[in-house]
Amino acid sequence: MYRVVNRRRVREFRKMRFWRRRLTDLSKPRLCIFRSSKHIQVQLIDDNSQKVIASATSFEKALRSSGLRGKDMAKKVGSTIAERAAKLGFAEVVFDRNGFSYHGRVQVLADSARESGLKF
16 A cells, blocks of 8 residues: 655644744744745744744845846845844844755755854
């Protein structure tokens, strides 16, 4: 017998694993990523006040006009969110990959944010 794998459900389980660790320390803001087939979005969220502090997406006018796609766009979005976080005075964050595997565009975005000065 073959077992049917529901990818969304598997991703939800991965997300819950992160939250078990996250709820122990809410002192740092959370860098949350969402990846679709065409775009990548990242938000800096304060979980204490449940507010979005800063965000960067691949469909912003300034980033979209650069003509980049895929990993190159993820690199640009990562550096943009790091600059915005630094401008607001945040140097350390908690990286939430939102259940996505740490490879490809997610990894490139994380590396770009680290190179631009964010620590996680």
